[in-house]
Amino acid sequence: MTTHLYLSLIPEALIASGLTPEEFGLYYAIGNAKRARGQAVFFSVDRGALPPGAFDLSDVEARTSPHPDGHPKNSVYLSIYRVLEFIPREALTALHLTTDDGRTLTLLPRPYEPDGEQRARMYQEFCPVNPRVVSNLDPAAFTAFITDTSQPVHVPRIAFTELTLGTLRGDPDSADPDVEDLPYPNIGHLRDCLRELATGPAKPTKTVLRQMTQEVLFRTVRRAFYVGDSTGLTAFPMPDRDALEREHLAWWRSAQSAFGH
Structure with a gap:
């Protein structure tokens, strides 16, 4: 066996x-x-x-x-x-x-491919630490920052994913009604974190939640999960919505039914 x-x-x-x-x-x-x-x-x-x-x-x-x-x-x-x-x-x-x-x-796994977008992002870290943060760094730059041994706070290797922000990704004050449907606690606090990120570019990250809950927001994952260190970044891409509905419908329905935190 x-x-x-x-x-x-x-x-x-x-x-x-x-x-x-x-x-x-x-x-x-x-x-x-x-x-x-x-x-x-x-x-x-x-x-x-x-x-x-x-x-x-x-x-x-x-x-x-x-x-x-x-x-x-x-x-x-x-x-x-x-x-x-x-x-x-x-x-x-x-x-x-x-x-x-x-x-x-x-x-x-696949090699990481940047999306070329300059915008705010939200990352859920899983291991070895697990806060949820907003950042103005893309996944590769975020990995380089958090695994940089010259920084007072760093880790040797990190596993994380990017979560969708909807229209908040470009405007923390977005009045789009879909914002209130994002399955995150305290949208007002999330807006505040994004505003602080936008007005303080010298600080590339801002903590939204100090520790994740047991519930994983699979349905809000944007593009991929990542594992990175000082040598580079590996992506584990999510199927797009069409592929999830055509090829993984039972899993997708189950993931959608989870109540996020």
Whole structure:
């Protein structure tokens, strides 16, 4: 039986499992009577691309051997602290997004392609820190900024996504009625953060929420999820709306039903 390695982002952990990504997503989101139901965001990890000695995998096959009845081992936690920083970007072979009813969408990595837009953005960071921030930096510049070791606050590697801002992306005072339908708490505070960003260009980011909630706003993701460090940026692009409705309708309906925070 194949042993899979997964990097969970909520919470951060390296997990070995005998389950396929779809089976693991279902288990991790719904689980059993022992754990609460919730969404899951996790990567498939190529063991052969891990640096030697980064993790103790010497007995991983024995620890993930099937149960006596032949059922695969659901999960074995291998590390729960500072995991992402020891997993190079090239070892992340796929990103899996699982809704709270266990439906999984798989995204494959591609080189980052800038959109060329100069505007405000909102990022949800996942790991190793998880605030929600607005920024005047595009994903590549944001990655370079937050992984810059010359900065007093930095991280070695970051996983994050960009969330839609609607018409607020160009005007914090937009009166478009759709703004009030954005599924974020306290739109007034979000407007204030964007105004401060616009009037203080020397500060490239402003914190909107200090810590994300368990609910992931899959339906508000703009373009892609990203993993970046000082060497570059890898994108895991989301399908466009048409592809979601044609090819991933069950997942998309489930993602739309989630109540955002």
